[in-house]
Amino acid sequence: xxxxxxxxxxxxxxxxxxxxxxxxxxxxxxxxxxxxxxxxxxxxxxxxxxxxxxxxxxxxxxxxxxxxxxxxxxxxxxxxxxxxxxxxxxxxxxxxxxxxxxxxxxxxxxxxxxxxxxxxxxxxxxxxxxxxxxxxxxxxxxxxxxxxxxxxxxxxxxxxxxxxxxxxxxxxxxxxxxxxxxxxxxxx
Numbered sequence: 668x669x670x671x672x673x674x675x676x677x678x679x680x681x682x683x684x685x686x687x688x689x690x691x692x693x694x695x696x697x698x699x700x701x702x703x704x705x706x707x708x709x710x711x712x713x714x715x716x717x718x719x720x721x722x723x724x725x726x727x728x729x730x731x732x733x734x735x736x737x738x739x740x741x742x743x744x745x746x747x748x749x750x751x752x753x754x755x756x757x758x759x760x761x762x763x764x765x766x767x768x769x770x771x772x773x774x775x776x777x778x779x780x781x782x783x784x785x786x787x788x789x790x791x792x793x794x795x796x797x798x799x800x801x802x803x804x805x806x807x808x809x810x811x812x813x814x815x816x817x818x819x820x821x822x823x824x825x826x827x828x829x830x831x832x833x834x835x836x837x838x839x840x841x842x843x844x845x846x847x848x849x850x851x852x853x854x855x
Contacts, residue, residue: 670780671761672753673844676768676818677786679742680793682829682836683765684716686786689837690763698853700761703752706735708745716765721745739770768818775821782847783824784840792830823847 675683687702694700704719706729711720721729726745730738735747748764756762766774774781788796798805820826825843829836845853 670782670848671759672756672778672781673761673763673784674766674771674774674778674781675763675784675786676766676771677829678768678788678793680796681786681788682796682833683786685833686827686829686836686840687763687765689833690840693837693841694761695853698761699755699758700763701752701755703748703762703764705765706747706749737764737766737770737774739767741767741769771818771820782844783821784827784843785818785820785824786827786829786836786840788829 675687677683691700691702704717706719706721706726708721708723708726709718711718723745726747729735730745730747734749736750736753737748739746746767748766752764753762771783775783825840825847827836827840827843
């Protein structure tokens with residue numbers, strides 16, 4: 668049921684966390700879903716998503732012990748998705764992962780039927796959102812925005828433009844998932 672594995676990617680500041688949170692609030696209860704919690708080498712008090720905070724050494728030890736089904740590095744941090752976060756797939760549930768563009772080839776090699784969602788926004792919107800977070804210097808924000816990532820998105824990937832009202836992006840994603848799914852529970 669890897670088509671129910673929804674892997675969400677996009678540049679920093681595109682609003683991936685916000686869109687996923689919005690989708691979670693409107694997701695039909697009849698279609699069981701799990702929102703994968705990430706393990707990140709970032710303090711838990713840094714704002715943003717609720718994640719498992721790990722020290723660099725602990726993350727690396729766990730990565731070497733195969734504790735993560737998915738793992739990548741981005742923007743000076745290490746990210747992982749524990750195997751247990753994907754177990755709901757075994758029961759036919761939907762699983763949403765806030766992933767990385769750099770890990771997309773590995774994802775598609777392991778789960779070729781996964782649904783890939785790319786959330787994007789205009790450079791000016793990204794810059795404003797990253798600056799508003801207050802976690803980075805202006806130079807760090809500029810470096811993030813200047814990073815070019817070549818993506819070979821699957822032809823059937825879902826693309827969401829999140830430049831405007833959050834509710835619009837959430838509704839577009841919900842509709843796109845309904846349109847491509849055979850899960851009758853999504854139409855309720």
